[in-house]
Amino acid sequence: MIGMTATGTIVCCTEVGPALAGRDAERIATVFKALGDPTRVKLLSLIAASDAGELCVCDLTEPVGLSQPTVSHHMKVLVDAGLVHREQRGRWAYYRPTTEVLEDATRTLIDS
Amino acid sequence: MIGMTATGTIVCCTEVGPALAGRDAERIATVFKALGDPTRVKLLSLIAASDAGELCVCDLTEPVGLSQPTVSHHMKVLVDAGLVHREQRGRWAYYRPTTEVLEDATRTLIDS
DNA sequence: ACTTCAGATCGACACATGTCAATATGACGG
DNA sequence: CCGTCATATTGACATGTGTCGATCTGAAGT
Numbered sequence: 001m002i003g004m005t006a007t008g009t010i011v012c013c014t015e016v017g018p019a020l021a022g023r024d025a026e027r028i029a030t031v032f033k034a035l036g037d038p039t040r041v042k043l044l045s046l047i048a049a050s051d052a053g054e055l056c057v058c059d060l061t062e063p064v065g066l067s068q069p070t071v072s073h074h075m076k077v078l079v080d081a082g083l084v085h086r087e088q089r090g091r092w093a094y095y096r097p098t099t100e101v102l103e104d105a106t107r108t109l110i111d112s
Numbered sequence: 113m114i115g116m117t118a119t120g121t122i123v124c125c126t127e128v129g130p131a132l133a134g135r136d137a138e139r140i141a142t143v144f145k146a147l148g149d150p151t152r153v154k155l156l157s158l159i160a161a162s163d164a165g166e167l168c169v170c171d172l173t174e175p176v177g178l179s180q181p182t183v184s185h186h187m188k189v190l191v192d193a194g195l196v197h198r199e200q201r202g203r204w205a206y207y208r209p210t211t212e213v214l215e216d217a218t219r220t221l222i223d224s
Numbered sequence: 225a226c227t228t229c230a231g232a233t234c235g236a237c238a239c240a241t242g243t244c245a246a247t248a249t250g251a252c253g254g
Numbered sequence: 255c256c257g258t259c260a261t262a263t264t265g266a267c268a269t270g271t272g273t274c275g276a277t278c279t280g281a282a283g284t
Contacts, residue, residue, distance in 0.1 A: 016171050020157045025150040033148030037242080038137040041144070041221060045132045048222055057261060059128050070243055072262055091251055091260050102218060109153060110160055110211060149272080169231060182273055184232055203230050203281055 024108065031105040034081035039064055040074050044083065047097055054087075054096040136220065143217040146193035151176055152186050156195060159209055166199075166208040 020028070035041060042064050047055050061071050075095055078084045082101040087094045132140070147153060154176050159167050173183050187207060190196045194213040199206045 016158060016167065016175060017161050020154050022150065025153040025157075029148055029150040029153045032144045032153070035221070036141055036145030036148040038134065038141040039242085041137040041141045042132050045137075045221055046128060049129050055128065063128060066242095067244060068261070069245080069263080073242080076262085088251095088261095093261060097222075099222060102222075106214060106218065109147070109157055110209075110214075151272085178272095179274060180231070181233080181275080185272080188232080200231095200281095205231065 020108075028105045028109055031081050031083065031101055034077050034083055035102075037074070039066065039070075040078055043071070043074055044078060044097060047084065047095055048099075054094045056092040056094050058092070132220075140217045140221055143193050143195065143213055146189050146195055147214075149186070151178065151182075152190055155183070155186055156190060156209060159196065159207055160211075166206045168204040168206050170204070 035044070043060055046060060046063055047053075050059075057068065057071055057075065060075075061068050064071065066074075075084070075086070075093075078095075079086050083098060084095045085098050087096070147156070155172055158172060158175055159165075162171075169180065169183055169187065172187075173180050176183065178186075187196070187198070187205075190207075191198050194210060196207045196209050199208070
């Protein structure tokens, strides 16, 4: 926006609405940051596209071509961001996507 | 998924659909990574919420409390990700959000 | 042309992040 | 209980990232 001071100088800056609160911005950034890595994008898409709607780590290491600890680490990031839900059944850990979190983050970012 | 080998051993892993192609995953990750920082979340929300639908750098430094070079750097990241459009008018550079990119990334991630 | 002003780029620094091998944990089967 | 299997955690390392001060680039105005 272009305005003008009392002396006639053209200025650009005008007052602007308040930014998102710091905590909100950090919460939203955490969600997006979790998806800011190609490996985690692949992992989530694999789970979302699976027939059963859930997969365990052993299903995931081979498609992404990374070691088991690395996949485990990435899954923890996705869980901490609230993007997937972890359920232990016997020896295996099953992961299922929770799509609302991504939708909420996007809405909060755009609407407010 | 739980299956069983010819010898009767219970196994977990079954074949699974192919992951997103590497380039698609990287393209999507670039978009989300750009939003994976609280400062950039604030910047985009400030622009999206502004009355004119666009803002210049001088409007943005004060709300986020960072130096001009740092804000400039963050805006470049957002532009490179395709999340905002940059237009030079006179001395000022105006930024406007391009929401389709975020929607597309989300859709590609979830649907395929 | 010289100055001023908005914004971008550069160089440097501290800190975060992705990766792996090695090890720990915890569940199941014999 | 003892071994095995699936997964998590730890420690280490290279690379990436956010930030700033200093400087460069261009556009107006005088």
